[in-house]
Structure formats: C-alpha cells, structure tokens
Amino acid sequence: MEAAEATAVEVVDLATTPLRELNQRLHDLAATPGPTHWRVLNPNGAHAVACGLDTEVEVEIEGHVGYYCAGMNKRATVRVRGNASTGLAENMVSGTVVIEGNASQSAGATGHGGLLVVHGDASARCGISMKGIDIVVRGSVGHLSGFMAQTGRLVVLGDAGEALGDSIYEARIYVRGAVSGLGADCVEKELGDEHRAELAALLADAGFDDVDPSEFRRYGSARQLYTFKVDNAGAY
C-alpha cells in the first residue's frame, strides 16, 4: 500500500475537475485499460467519490470525503488519507478500501466481500447487514455495529458501543476492548485456535502486525431468533 512509483500516476484535482468526470474516467477503465494508479486531490468532502469501480486500479484520495466513498466497489483498491462520512464502501463486493482517518456511520454497510480497513474510529452501524465483507477497525465502533450482520468478519481493536451484533446471523465479530452491550441474539463465544488464526490473517491483511489475536473476544449469533417462536416475542 506504499505510494507507487512516481511514473504512471494519474492525478485528478477535484478543485478543477468535476466529480462526474473523475468517476466516468475510472469507470471507463473496466472496458479500456488506462492508468492503474490514481491520486485524487482536494476531495473537500464530496459525496460518491470513486464509487462503482470495476477494475484492478489503485486510487489514493488526499483529504476528507463525504457519503458513499468507494460505494459498491469491485476489485479496486481505494485509500482515503482523511475522514469519511456515511456509508464508506457500502455494498462493496470485492477489492480493498482503507481509510486513514475516521469513518462515520454505516461504514461497510451490506458489503458482500472485500476488505475495509479503518485506521481511526468507525461510528454507529459499522458493518450493518454485512454479507461477506471483512472489516477491520483500529479504533472503536459505535452502537448497533454488526446489526443483522449475515456473513463476513468484523474486527474491532478498540471498544464497541451498545447493542453490538443485534439480530446477527452468521457473521463473526471480534473485539479487543470493552463492549458496552450486546444486541438481541448476540452472545460471546469461545475464541479457539482456528479463530486466532483467522484473526491473525485478517490483522495481517489490514497491515496491523503489532496486535496479539489472543487479546480479542469473539461474538456471534445464539441462533435463537432464526425462526419465530412466540416464547421469544420479548426479545424482538
């Protein structure tokens, strides 16, 4: 993830180039090969930066972005040197998205695949309804993270807010710090050797090699709400 060779880096300054033009040029790479390394300057909180990419390209964004940066990403690597607002990498299906600052709510929402790495904190609903994405957060996550999480892994090196993993399905959540509270049907589970190995691989993928997987606790579904039973009515 180091900055690539100075050659062949395509620089786009959003202070002078419309966002539409940037996204169109990035989308066109799916049909017509072009530069594989892009730098985006002056995003200034623009929404939908580098969303809908569908090619193996590396995009570095120098600054803060608004909503839905790298939304529905496929195959591309997007690195944000700043903070991101709501819905970072929402519904990503593959590729890698790295944010060096903090991410606002619903980071990685409904992601079907790929890796999302947050170096700072993520806010509420991180990994909401995740469907196969892996999310690694260096800092903490807010309330209702992993809500209705279906598959994939959510790794939190810091703390987790209220109602973690509420109504979770088969996703796996690992938290190193304190958990304010677990949501409906989310329980702590044993951290076995296979989980430590899984964690080690995820942390390595995220570039966090200074963390001991044994320090985490694992959370997942108690599977009590998978089919409606009247005796569980109070839990919904």
Next chain:
Amino acid sequence: MADRPWNLRESYLYDKPVIAEIQRAAREGIYDIRGFGAKRRVPHFDDLLLLGASISRYPLEGYRERCDTDVTLGTRFAKRPLELKIPVTIAGMSFGALSAPAKEALGRGATEVGTSTTTGDGGMTAEEREHSMILVYQLLPSRYGMNPDDLRKADAIEVVVGQGAKPGGGGMLLGHKISDRVAEMRDLPKGIDQRSASRHPDWTGPDDLEIKIGELREITDWEKPVFVKVGATRTYYDVQLAVKAGADVIVVDGMQGGTAATQEVFIEHVGIPTLPAVRLAVDALQELGMHRQVQLIVSGGIRTGADVAKALALGADAVSIGTAALIAMGDNAPEHDEAYRKIGSASGYYDDWQAGLDPVGISTQDDELAARFDPELGGRRIANYLRVLTLEAQTLARACGKSHVHNLEPEDLVALTVEAAAMARVPLAGTDWIPGLREA
C-alpha cells in the same frame, strides 16, 4: 344461510372471520401472517365513473381513430429513459416470494407487450433478466442480492422506501421458502426466517436520500432512471420529498397493494387507499410544477382497464400490477380448487403466499410445485391480460374523446359516493359538489 333457523343472528361486530381469528390467536399465540393485499372494502376507483362524450364533447371512433398508450419514464435526469408501449407495468415481486418460472413468466409477458417488469427483495435472477426487455432493479433496505453488476445490467433503479401493504414495515420470508438458491442469493443459511429491515442501512432522511440517489447515478453514469417507491401514507409530503431528492419517477403503492408475507393487522390497518393517494401525489407534483416532468406510477388494486383509465385521469402516468398479475397467471383459479382445499383454503380465497405450498407453482420455492407452472403459458396469459387492460383503457379514453390515454383528466370523472368525491376531489355525480373543496 338457509340451514340456520331465522332467530339466529350473526353479530356484525363478531362475524365468523373475527371469531375464527380470535380463536386462532388464542390457540397459536402469534399474529397471522399472510399474502395478498387488504381485503376490507375501501373507497376505490369503482366509486368513480367516467363521463363519456355526447353533445358537448366528441368521442373518437372506437375501431378507426388512434388512441395512443405509450409512456416515457425517467425524462428528468436519466440519459436513457424507459420507453413503454403501454401504461401498465409489472410491480416488484421477489424471487423467493415467487418461483423462478413465475418470475420468468412476468418478464415474458411484459416483454411481449412492450412494458417493464421489476425485481424484488432478493436480487435479480438470470431468468428474469433474460426474459425482460425492460427490467427495473429494486434497491431495498435488506440489499439481499444487491450487486453492482446487476445494477449495471438494469434498465432502471427503484429505491424502495415502502410498499402499500406495509408502509413502515420490513419484509419477511419465512424459513420454509428459503431454498438453497434463495439462501445463496441472500447470503443467509437455508431454512431460517429472513427478516428485511424497515429502514435503509445507509441513509435515513430525505437529505440523505438525495445523496444516495446521487451515488446510484454516479455508479451507473447517469444512464438509468431512478424511481422512488413509497407506500401510501403521508403521500403529499413523501412525493414532494422524493422530487426534492432527485427522483425521476415516483411509485405510490396504495394500501390495497399486495404482499407475499405480512401481518394481517398491518395489511388491513396501515396506509391509505390508492384513490386518495393518487390525488395527493398529483397535487404534490403540480404544486412543484413537476407533474409530467417526474412521472407518477400508481399501484394497489389495479384490476381492470377502468382502474387504469381512472388512475390516469387523476394524473398518473402509468400504473403497476402485482396481485392481478399473479391471478392472471393462474393464482386462485377454480380448476385448482381441490388442491387449494387440501391445504385448508379454496380457490378465490387463497392468500397463504407466505407458506410456500402454492399448488399452482407461483408463490413457492418447492421445485416440484414450481415445475407445475409453465413460464411460457404464464407469460402468454400475462401478455393477454396486459393487452385487455390496455384495450379497455383505450376504449374508455376514446369514449371521452381522447387520442392518448394521458389526455384523460379529472374533468372526465365524477364520484358515486361522498367519500370518493372527497378523496379523489371530483364532484359527486349529478352535482358540482367536491367535499372539502367547494360547496354544491
């Protein structure tokens, strides 16, 4: 009730269905979940009549003079608006709720007559894409099966905020309909109940929706029309907010709109009927100067060409059918009565679309049951039915002197009841009276 002595009187308040439901609730301890739409009588298009031409208006000659039916959807922002030959589309119904051959049939039928069909909560199947000339891809709160490849393959995108059967409610697909294929498309284990959230995971209010629509446009390079679908409740405000958020097309689904699986109490008691919803939606668009700029699709209880004509006369650009489409394909047909009775229902009453036991093979994921359904025959029936709706609407429009069904207007309508007059804001027949608007 010839077999009952005349001195026995059934309660209006506690009639037999009410008694049966109280006893069922006491026995099972869970609310009743079913398919279909609202069954109670509410003011509807039946309560309106069209004023045919006579001396003050000229009719068009039924078999010789043209009455066009084409409609273009998505003229506001999309590079590629949808060009439909008829103003009747197929509403969103999921693969999961419906079998794969049933979804294919909807595509075949719609394509044959030049209109669109719509995916549902569960993603796009290859069969429906292949057989649908124009396919609208729904973006729902669950995002089951949502992926950028299918988004790019779609002809339009429909952001679903709600549906008429359950505005404010999420979806559910009960475990016995979760086959291997459905489970895989939704990234969930086989056989468990699938709840769909009632709110989108990455946006909440109208300001967020505007940004969300912007993202969808960016992802698809501003090519595809973006629809916003709402269940009819606070329709006037919802439509105005959807316009502000940048919708190309707004879909308003009245409380009679169908569902595959919703609580009975929700179906019957939440939302407003389609009739006032059309009026409110058109009012909202007209006030913003966006009527006909942002197209309006109305659904919920569209059964006949008369319903189509009246909805268009009130200002809709097109209508959608769901329940009627299933019926056209054979749902509730009398020839299946024996099979329906075996599962505790009867033809004409079957509403257990959630159960997956549909003997006709439409609302099921059972391979054996689904194999009973012939998608080619189903498609032909859909096409036939859509043609009849169109011919009927044309017949009525010509009688009112209109060379295009969109030329029908509120002035062509009167109401049979005070309620319908107030809701549709057309005069009570034989009077100038529009309750709440002007005195008789």
